[in-house]
Amino acid sequence: MPNMRVLFVPLPWPTHHFAMVGLAWACRLQGDEVRVAADAGVVEAVLSSGMVGVPVGRGFDFMADFGAASRGPLRWRGPGEAVTDLLRATPVTRYLRLAETVVDDLTDFATRWRPDVVVWDPAMFAGPLAAQRCGALSVRHTWGPDVTRLLRWPGMGAEDPADVPAWPADLAAFFRRHGAEPRDDLADLTLDTCPAALQVPGARNRVPLRYTPYNGPGLAPRWLLDEPTRPRVCVTWGTASTRALGSDAYPVPAILAALATEDVEVVVAAKESDAALVGDPPPNARVAGPLPLHTLLPSCRAIVHQGGSGTVMTAAYHGVPQLVGGTVGDQEFNAARLTAAGAGAALPVGGAEPDGIRAAVHRLLSDDAAHAADGLRAGILGHPSPAATAARLRDLAGH
Structure with a gap:
């Protein structure tokens, strides 16, 4: 045949x-x-x-x-x-x-x-x-x-x-x-x-x-083999946001500033042009560059992102609670569905106060959010x- x-x-x-x-x-x-x-x-x-x-x-x-x-x-x-x-x-x-x-x-x-x-x-x-x-x-x-x-x-x-x-x-x-x-x-x-x-x-x-969580090729850094000593939080804003909406719509520096005093380890996954917009990260953050999310998220307890479906699905596969600051309709819809499922939260990150960002991340690090995110993972694996x-x-x- x-x-x-x-x-x-x-x-x-x-x-x-x-x-x-x-x-x-x-x-x-x-x-x-x-x-x-x-x-x-x-x-x-x-x-x-x-x-x-x-x-x-x-x-x-x-x-x-x-x-x-x-x-x-x-x-x-x-x-x-x-x-x-x-x-x-x-x-x-x-x-x-x-x-x-x-x-x-x-x-x-x-x-x-x-x-x-x-x-x-x-x-x-x-x-x-x-x-x-x-x-x-x-x-x-x-x-x-x-x-x-x-x-x-x-x-x-x-x-x-x-x-x-x-x-x-x-x-x-x-x-x-x-x-x-x-x-x-x-x-x-x-x-x-x-x-x-x-x-x-x-x-x-x-x-x-x-x-299938696939986010492109890349090199997995050796530090990913080390067990995080604090809850690891991924921050990423996708591959398309700044190209479509401009660098003024890139809120990652503000997110890092809001989390700078928190007892978390923040890892920024970003294409090179976006990584250059971050500047000097605070002591509890590292800028990992274009690190494929499917290599990073298994070690993370939460993720903050723009709400693109590829990021939503990769995080759901790995059972990671999600804070979504969507700026266009489908991203806002994704945020609403995650919130309804208990596995995420919607926050207008670009205009949010630092206290709001910190409070939302703490909610994601709770046992309830982790349990709901595990439910999404089970739904995918089934x-x-x-x-x-x-x-x-x-x-x-x-x-």
Whole structure:
């Protein structure tokens, strides 16, 4: 029997590829041929993860586009704000612009290589379109709490047919122009890595998949082998925040100042350009540079971060309570879900008083927060492994 061919289509930003790496390697290790559609923004991440990339697109600057939209007047500000048709249509239109830049290369490759399975990011409309064009099994792969379902994007399906949103005319026209059809659910199944306590309910044909904590390559420093003498608190602000929102939106120096007198060990994980913004850290802090979170968090008792799904899921996997200072809608939603689960807290860190930061971190170091975070970890570990899921995809694809 020939090997199965699997095409992964991540959003062209490294953390969205990272979410798929576990399954991609599981497919590769069971003997499948694996390719990853790699626009310019994700090429380095794809290659450093050991995957074979396929060049697609015209170098759409996703993060610059995201930053402009995040500062605009028509942005969803998270839980508590109604999702109007206009608020829903604005990000859909933006992701449609991205799809337009990759669809020709992607469909040309898919129709010639003929994958058996196309695994796509919920925000990559060109992925399910390519799956239709080549007749492949169409698989949506979540990256964490599914904000696309919360915002009721078209083609995302719903358990209740009455809850399926109408397709915007421009998105429907895009599909038909490229030889595909709009559908209530663009996926044959949805692979969901998120524990139920954090996830938006209502996905049809949901298949749980154990999250793989992968945050890119790196060198693990020898000091990670030493047992911390005080509670270790990770502080990080992701890889995209300063690029999208500017260095003025980087609150890490203020967080370190607030925690400088506390009996904790603070470790800052930051890309080099962000680490340079920290300055001289206080005596109880070290700036570790671009240290992959999956190497650091097993030794941590708490984490303070911006609320990106990759950080949320990595911390949840390791059972670490989280303080989230989200500045855009999906981050604020993630903070709200963590707070409701008892495994985190929401705090506008950028404008918070030092006393508020200290009090929030102390709450995270409590036994109650640790117990709730352990519950999220158990929910993730209870999902089928990437290896089991890869075998299931092979069965579904007729291999």
